[in-house]
Amino acid sequence: MGVDFAGNRSALFWLALKSGFWTVLTLGFYRFWMKTRLRRWYWSSIRPGGHPMEYVGDPWEKLLGFFIAVVILTFYIGVVNLALMFISFSVFQSSVMGYSASFIGVIPIWFYAQYRARRYVLARTRWRGVRFGLEKGAWGYAWRALVHWLITICSAGLLWPRMTFWLEKYKTDRTYFGSAKLEQGGHWWMLYRAAIPFGAAVVGLVLWAMWIIGIDPLLTGMEGVIDDLVENPNDDMRFEQAFFNFAHPERLLLVFPLLMLLIYGAVHYRFASKRILADHKRSGAIRMRSGLNSLRVSVIYVVGTTIAYTLLFVGLLAIVGLAFGLLDMDMLFDIGAGEFNPLGAVPRWLATGLLAMLYLGVFLFWSVLHHVFVTYPLMRHMAITLSLVDVAGFSTVSQRARDEFAEAEGFAEALDLGAAI
Structure with a gap:
């Protein structure tokens, strides 16, 4: 069974333009309706x-869930921060430990919110009237994510x-389509082939750094320079000898292709790992097959983000130029004096x-x-390259009960995780 994508750019x-306009006009409150419509x-x-998929989320659920999450997070962060700062000042006579512990304390909630957002979505x-679902297990996912991240950091x-x-297996093994339970097969070492471009880029950067720092230093004539600078810190000639005497500076240009390979490797790993994991997902006899092309995805990312961020950069420059034209330039240097004098006849409030x-x-x-040139082509490519094998098993799938929970994806909204669209 193939997957079609019928959307028009x-x-x-x-x-996106209309719903975004209403979001701006309502100072952000319409974003719950915008996300639902998108x-x-x-x-x-x-x-x-x-057969089209259906999304039956309610924007009022999202709004109420956001308020609930904000109240809970405010109470939690306020009380915990107060206790941590009291302990930090009492024991260490400093606020550094308190701030550090406060940041660490939010990390489990961040993972908890990720899982809850996926569960709500x-x-x-629904597909053909049958609901998807995800079992409860947000705190289990949170502590597992913390342990896995700690192991990953310790392994460099x-x-x-x-x-x-x-982490994907934990979520997949708790996912249902109606009465059918999904399973994540395979082994974790099968993902290493997806990490080859990223690993090659990291190795290349390390070797490049060793070359220009240790093997054949970029800065030459450094013998005795540091000692001389300590004794005579005002010796400008010695300073220039230390920091402006380059040997083969063209080697610095190698960093650009290595950084491009690093970016490509990160995108390649993210989506190639999705393809490999999808090929090992199954529900009984039903199996997934993905033909996702990582190079195509990388092109979409590069072209789409370039278009979007170019507009953002040009637009912000235009706003700065307009501000220089509308506002009295003395205001930029005399903000403390409260001077804010518009030019000409343009009123202050209007400017x-x-x-x-x-x-x-x-x-x-x-x-x-970003929706038009990044999200749309990515979702289209991921959809049309996906297929289902041995779909006769769908005949045994029955409906599942509606999953009710009050806060919807409010924690993800409150923590600004950008959960899915």
């Missing part, structure tokens, strides 16, 4: 076997594929309002272009 552009559009465009997704990143596999609206408008168009 121009329709998405106008939907998800419904994307979901209905993905059509396994010609699956619970509000060498065990990153191990973390990717086991400020115009700049604020243009600022929000630039970010609105950036978001729209």
Whole structure:
């Protein structure tokens, strides 16, 4: 069974622009409705076997869940921070330990929110009337994620594929389509082939750094220079000899292709690992097959983000130029004196309002272009390269009960995790 994608780019552009405009106009409150409408559009465009997916999430659920999460997080962070700062000042006579412990204390909630957001999205997704679902287990995922991240950091990143596999397996093995339970097969070391480009880039950067620092130093004539500078810190000639006497400076240009390879390797690993994991997902006899092309995904990322961020950069420059034209330049240097004198006949409130609206408008168009040139082609490519094998097993799938939970994906919204669309 193949998967079609029926969405039209121009329709998405106008939907994202219109919903984004209302989000700006309502100072962000409409974003729950915007996210719901965009998800419904994307979901209905993905059509396994010609049958569209459905997203039945309610924006009021999201809004209420956001308020609930904010109240809980405010109480938790406020009380915990107060206790941590008291202990930090009492024991260490410093606030550094308190701030560090406070940051670490938020990390488990971050993983908890990720799992809860995925659970909500699956619970509000249907295909041919049958609901998806994810079992409870957010705190189990949070502590597992902490342990895997600690192991990965201690291994200097060498065990990153191990973390990717086991965290995805934890979520997949608790995922349902109706009564059918999904399983993640395979082994974690199979993901190492997806990490080859990224590993090659890291090795290349390390070798390059060793070359220009140790083997054939970029800065020559350093013998005795440091001691001379300590004795005569005002010796400008010696300073120039130390820091401006380069040997073969063209070697610095090698860093650019290595950084490009590093970026490509990161994108390649992210999506190639998704393809490998998808090929080992199954539910009984039903299996997934993914033909996702990592090079195609990298091109989408590079082209799409370049277009979106170019508009953002140009728009912000235009706003700065307009601000110089509308506002009295003395204001930029005499802010403390309270001087804010518009030029000409333009009222103060009008100049400020115009700049604020243009600022929000630039970010609105950036978001729209990101949807059109990044999210849309990525979802389309991931959909049309996916297929299902041995689909006769769908005949035994029955409906599952609706998953009810009050805070929806409020924690992900409150922590700004950008959960799915």
